Amino acid sequence: MSAPIVLYDIPGNRPGYKCWSPNTWKVRFALNYKGLPLKSEWVEYPDIEAVYRKLGIETTDKNRHGNPLYTLPIIYDPSTQSAISDSMRIAKYLDETYPDTPRLFPAGTLALHETFQSAWYRVQPSLWAIVACSVCSWLNERSQIFYRTTREANTGKKLEEIRGEKEWKDAEEAFDKLNSWLSANGEGKDELVMGEGVCYADLQIVSGLMWAKTTLAEDDWKRICGWHNGKWERIVNYFSKYAVIDL
Amino acid sequence: MSAPIVLYDIPGNRPGYKCWSPNTWKVRFALNYKGLPLKSEWVEYPDIEAVYRKLGIETTDKNRHGNPLYTLPIIYDPSTQSAISDSMRIAKYLDETYPDTPRLFPAGTLALHETFQSAWYRVQPSLWAIVACSVCSWLNERSQIFYRTTREANTGKKLEEIRGEKEWKDAEEAFDKLNSWLSANGEGKDELVMGEGVCYADLQIVSGLMWAKTTLAEDDWKRICGWHNGKWERIVNYFSKYAVIDL
Numbered sequence: 036m037s038a039p040i041v042l043y044d045i046p047g048n049r050p051g052y053k054c055w056s057p058n059t060w061k062v063r064f065a066l067n068y069k070g071l072p073l074k075s076e077w078v079e080y081p082d083i084e085a086v087y088r089k090l091g092i093e094t095t096d097k098n099r100h101g102n103p104l105y106t107l108p109i110i111y112d113p114s115t116q117s118a119i120s121d122s123m124r125i126a127k128y129l130d131e132t133y134p135d136t137p138r139l140f141p142a143g144t145l146a147l148h149e150t151f152q153s154a155w156y157r158v159q160p161s162l163w164a165i166v167a168c169s170v171c172s173w174l175n176e177r178s179q180i181f182y183r184t185t186r187e188a189n190t191g192k193k194l195e196e197i198r199g200e201k202e203w204k205d206a207e208e209a210f211d212k213l214n215s216w217l218s219a220n221g222e223g224k225d226e227l228v229m230g231e232g233v234c235y236a237d238l239q240i241v242s243g244l245m246w247a248k249t250t251l252a253e254d255d256w257k258r259i260c261g262w263h264n265g266k267w268e269r270i271v272n273y274f275s276k277y278a279v280i281d282l
Numbered sequence: 283m284s285a286p287i288v289l290y291d292i293p294g295n296r297p298g299y300k301c302w303s304p305n306t307w308k309v310r311f312a313l314n315y316k317g318l319p320l321k322s323e324w325v326e327y328p329d330i331e332a333v334y335r336k337l338g339i340e341t342t343d344k345n346r347h348g349n350p351l352y353t354l355p356i357i358y359d360p361s362t363q364s365a366i367s368d369s370m371r372i373a374k375y376l377d378e379t380y381p382d383t384p385r386l387f388p389a390g391t392l393a394l395h396e397t398f399q400s401a402w403y404r405v406q407p408s409l410w411a412i413v414a415c416s417v418c419s420w421l422n423e424r425s426q427i428f429y430r431t432t433r434e435a436n437t438g439k440k441l442e443e444i445r446g447e448k449e450w451k452d453a454e455e456a457f458d459k460l461n462s463w464l465s466a467n468g469e470g471k472d473e474l475v476m477g478e479g480v481c482y483a484d485l486q487i488v489s490g491l492m493w494a495k496t497t498l499a500e501d502d503w504k505r506i507c508g509w510h511n512g513k514w515e516r517i518v519n520y521f522s523k524y525a526v527i528d529l
Contacts, residue, residue, distance in 0.1 A: 143476035147394040147483070149466040153459065154397045212400065219396040229390035236394070 039074040040066060041111040043086055046077040049173040052249035053077075054280050057159070059108040060242035061122040061235075065129055067277040068233055069136035075281050080174075080181035083107055090118035099189075123152060126235050139235040151228070151236040154216075155243075161209040162243055164202040165259075168194040169250040207262055213240070214263045226270055241274045286321040287313060288358040290333055293324040296420040299496035300324075301527050304406070306355040307489035308369040308482075312376055314524040315480055316383035322528050327421075327428035330354055337365035346436070370399060373482050386482040398475070398483040401463075402490075408456040409490055411449040412506075415441040416497040454509055460487070461510045473517055488521045 042062055047055040054063060054075075066073045078086055084105040087094055096104035109120045115132060119125050126139045140148055171182050171194050183194055190197060217225045224230035228237050244267050248256050260268040289309055294302040301310060301322075313320045325333055331352040334341055343351035356367045362379060366372050373386045387395055418429050418441050430441055437444060464472045471477035475484050491514050495503050507515040 141390065143388065143478070144391070144394065145466040145468070145477070146463045146472075146475050147391065147398060149463040150398045150401045150483075151394060153463065154401045216393045216396040216400065219392040221392070225393075228393050230392070231390070236397075 037072075038113040039072040041076055041113070042066065042073045043076045043078050043083075043107050043109040043111075045080060045083075045107055045178060046175060047170075047173040047249065048175055049249065052173070055170065055173065055246060055249040056107065057239075057242040057246040058106065058122050060245045061238045062108040062110060062125050063280070064238045064242060064274060064277045065122075065126050065139060065235075067279055068139075068238075069129060069133060071129065071133060071136065073281060078107065080178040087120070092118050092120060094120060096121075123148075123235070126238070137233070139233070139238070141229065141232075141234060144229075144234065148235050152239065155213075155236070155239050158209040158213050159243055161202070161206040162247060164197050165206050165255070166247055166250050167197050169252065169255070170246070173250055203258070206259075210259075210262055210267070214266065217266075226266060226273065237270075237274075241270055244271050245278070284319075285360040286319040288323055288360070289313065289320050290323045290325050290330075290354050290356040290358075292327060292330075292354055292425060293422060294417075294420040294496065295422055296496065299420070302417065302420065302493060302496040303354065304486075304489040304493040305353065305369050307492045308485045309355040309357060309372050310527070311485045311489060311521060311524045312369075312373050312386060312482075314526055315386075315485075316376060316380060318376065318380060318383065320528060325354065327425040334367070339365050339367060341367060343368075370395075370482070373485070384480070386480070386485070388476065388479075388481060391476075391481065395482055399486065402460075402483070402486045405456040405460050406490055408449070408453040409494060411444050412453050412502070413494055413497050414444050416499065416502070417493070420497055450505070453506075457506075457509055457514070461513065464513075473513060473520065484517075484521075488517055491518050492525070 042059065044054055044059040044063070045056050046053050049055070054060060063073070076086075086107075086109060087105055090109065090111060092109070094103050094105050096106055098104045106120070108122055108125060109118060110125050110128075111118045112128075112132070117128070119128050127145075129136070130138050130140055167186060171179055171186075174182055187193060214225075217228065219225075220227075220230040228234055228240070244259075247259055248271055251259075289306065291301055291306040291310070292303050293300050296302070301307060310320070323333075333354075333356060334352055337356065337358060339356070341350050341352050343353055345351045353367070355369055355372060356365060357372050357375075358365045359375075359379070364375070366375050374392075376383070377385050377387055414433060418426055418433075421429055434440060461472075464475065466472075467474075467477040475481055475487070491506075494506055495518055498506075
């Protein structure tokens, strides 16, 4: 077996839920689903930029002022001595580099996955409004300060003021949309995007759900579990076998 | 060979371009791609509701006031004595009813297609702003009055005032997005959504393009052909073999 792939991730401090970020969850699920061993490196928000410098890679993300935005996940694969950022780029790299592992992008679906991501990125912000304040509460102090400062500057609101009943309604409507896409597969096949067998789009959905499950107060998570006949909790349960963390 | 499937369509009067609607084009391409014979029935806008009544079907579309919206395409299939509206429902019906013809929804892609449609419906309105006034100019008189009245009431603008340089810029940006999805397939495979072989999402794209090609002034269509290294014209050319109309 090859040396473990290093996954750079942001630690949460809620007991049992050290991994919480939807972006790093995608890669964690991808590696576990493929059966590729991984080793987590935990990085606080203010230290992410230094990881890019250490590994000699650039970020392609920019904030709304056009400045570089340093985000995780990054992986470092000792077998190929490659460092890669961005969860979709990492997933494509894993499909290409480890062709004998289960594929995340079945043949012919790359553009459809790109489109799914674009559509998913219209769902995710409504979920962010639900989790933002809880996320911050479970970060270590330096990350907490970083998160609060940057997010409050972006939104012009205190984190505590972001979520109200309107945001809950918006999030449920966004999940209505997601549910209507999944339902096109027909009954009994409406929990995985491609009906049977996991693909990258499923990792986007379940990682968004893990963001909620790992950070929200129990009652708030139960509220989401009550939508669409329990579908979202069933999806989380289905993926629990791939949710292992190397704590 | 079974009796031709009747396709209800809205006639344009530009020489050589009787079919112009992006919605009916999808079904025309679908039938021609599958090699299923079709017979067009041409219906002016104010007469569409009567077709629904004659065939005994309901519309599921509503306008923004919640009133039923009667749209084409509809097909009537004499082999099964079924009448079906909505281009995606028709395409699914054709895949199910004629399983020996080339599939429009490859196995596992129904939810991804639903997502693609949702994403495409964020591109299409920007194209509507480009073509709306030209579309109207090529309709027969009764449809022209209907189209102008309903569309000007919806937008609060004269059709002649809808398109300006801002709308051209918006449309090009929307096509940038579409182009970025297709480009995920990699060079040489970036003109069909699934890289090789036609799927329903391709019919959405080419039908949107046919809407432009069949109604716009030559110079305006050439402007679109100039985007993204000629990709959109190449897609139209690729599908020209399926663009047959039974005039």
